[in-house]
Amino acid sequence: MVARIPAFPTFLLLSAGLLASCGKGQDGELGVAVIGNASAINERGARLSSPAQLIRSATTEGLVGFDEQGRVVPALADRWIVTDNGQSYIFRLRDGTWPNGKRITADGAAAAVKKAIAALRGTALGLDLAAIDEVRVMADRVIEIDLAAPVPELLTLLAQPELGLPFGGRGIGPMAVKAGEGGARVFTLIPPETRGLPKQAKFAKRARPLRVTVAPSAKAVALFTDGTVDVLLGGKIDTVPLAGRIGLTRGNVRLDPVTGLFGLVVDRADGFLGDSANREALAMAIDRDALLGSFNIGGWQPTTRVVSGDVEDDLGTIGERWQGMTLDERRSQAAARVAAWKGAGRAIPTLNIAMPDGPGSGLVFAALRDGFARIGLSVRRLPEGERADLRLVDIAARYGRATWFLNQLSCAVQKAVCSPIGDERVAEARRAMDPQARAALLAEAEAEITAANGFIPIARPLRWSMVRSGTTGFAQSPWGWHPLPPLAWLPK
CATH class of the missing domain: 3.40.190.10 (Periplasmic binding protein-like II)
Known part of the structure; x- marks a missing residue:
């Protein structure tokens, strides 16, 4: 699983x-x-x-870890079983000692798991783990993790570095x-x-x-x-x-x-960026083909979707945005929105985009600057970490399901622009027992989060x-x- x-x-x-x-x-x-x-x-x-x-x-080992191919392998737990309903994972710990010489026991491991989960509250990874209902000791070297609903990617989540289990502040x-x-x-x-x-x-x-x-x-x-x-x-x-x-x-x-998220997050939702249609105008203005073409990497495809179409639970009901519209048509519509805002006597200051240093970021910024200029907006590049209107995000997915993408854009993580309704659908999906019902709820959540236009997708990330x-x-x-x-x- x-x-x-x-x-x-x-x-x-x-x-x-x-x-x-x-x-x-x-x-x-x-x-x-x-x-x-x-x-x-x-x-x-x-x-x-x-x-x-x-x-x-x-x-600092966790219950499980990764090998070089990204497969889950034993770590503190040398074996495990998953119950038929997928709602309980039972781990048997290996024989060994903590850094202070004491035996590794279920009591110590369970306490460490609970502490690691608690430390992740308020993060996207914390939301990924939100279906964990209880971590309990079964025997001297056996712990059980009970779930409110099946989480097929639980082992992958437990292998994350943040779920490493230190003892007395030290790993083993x-x-x-x-x-x-x-x-x-x-x-x-x-x-x-x-x-x-x-x-x-x-x-x-x-x-x-x-x-x-x-x-x-x-x-x-x-x-x-x-x-x-x-x-x-x-x-x-x-x-x-x-x-x-x-x-x-x-x-x-x-x-x-x-897979993952590569695009712009709206970090300041006031003025021109306070309107969802205006934020959509930014997304419509980008020539994604030209942006990716400047890197000359064959096969790298652009996207306008929040969730990757490669994920296992994608129903295929949500496609790329603005299908049937040419780039010129998109830009014309976006420029009309900018002109209407300015025509009402409201100024649009230069928008600041925070992004990492480096030649690749320079290519991305040049394409964004050109696209936004075509609709009447000017932009300025700021160093990563500075307060800005927009922020370039480049995050690889930790597992291949829609929930990873949607949790990254939840109101708990992205404070400026989010979709409370989308978050509600994700929470309902987390509790759903039927895989088809869960996927349908996640599709609804994607539609809501997409409509909020708090994230402007560009392509899948690159890792080299x-x-x-x-x-x-x-x-x-x-x-x-x-x-x-x-x-x-x-x-x-």
Whole structure:
């Protein structure tokens, strides 16, 4: 009962390459660069940056985890069963000890699960977990998670880094971390017998340390280019032109088949943006084909939908918006709305768009600026994190169902513009026992949230990595997720 993995788009298949079974760095440390802020190593709490999620998952196990292909694998729980009605998951914990030397027991694990869930309240991931009714102890090493209604993606959710279970503020692996040279961190696999697992023959020979450097995109790419590292993780659309310049021709770039949200969120709903029809005018003005074309990535398709059509529970009743209208017709209608607003004596100040730094963001902004200018609006680019009217969001889905998309745009998460009615339909779907009824409610929710025009979709996100030929432990992932532990294992 795991969420369906989305199919590979054509352009991802073309970029994929078979990795050899052995390669550079296997006799010593494997160098890994992660695009991001070096402060990620010290991040705590439930709201983590992408590099901090990577570090958390390597050092703090949850009940389950992910392998390199995005499949759910055992972690603190070495086995589990799901009841026939899909409303109860029973986990048996492995034999082992917490960091303070005490045995891992159901009491401690259940308390840690409850604490992790409580810390996520008010977040989209917290809404994903809202159907959890009770976490209870069944036996010394057995816990049960009861659900108000079936959640087919529960195991995928429990594998998220935020559901890692520290004890006394510390995780129990599967990796240990220490400071390295030049600001890097060295991650090493903890011997299985130390973690309560069977001893593995030749463990010392098969396990290699990882030298991980979290750095801004230009530095991270430079580390890969000069051979300092063999793996580069964390690439998004803001940095994808860097990958195209140096890696695509050599076959080092790996593109992940992710779904998710890539577009503009309305963060200030007053004045011109206080009207849903005006917000729709912005969505109508964008030439998505031209925007994506500026990246020259074959097969990357635009979208005007809030929910990806690839999700398992999409009924197909909601299609792309403005079908039958040309771009010129859309822009003409949008320009008329802008003119009517101005004609009533109401000024429209320059709209501020907050977005990440990077050459890819520059291409996105240029396309947005051109589209909005065609309907009589001017825009200004602000750094990511600054208060703005619009914000570029680029988030990969954590599981392949409509609820992920709708929870991201809920009133609990997006404060400026949301749909309370859409949230009500999602809440009803969460309690629905029949899959068809649930899907119908989610389709209604999508229609309501789309009509609010608080989010302007552009395309599916892009996630890219660079991997030197012969490096093992890496695979393309539907979640854009590349855990560190598999990279530390050498092939037998």
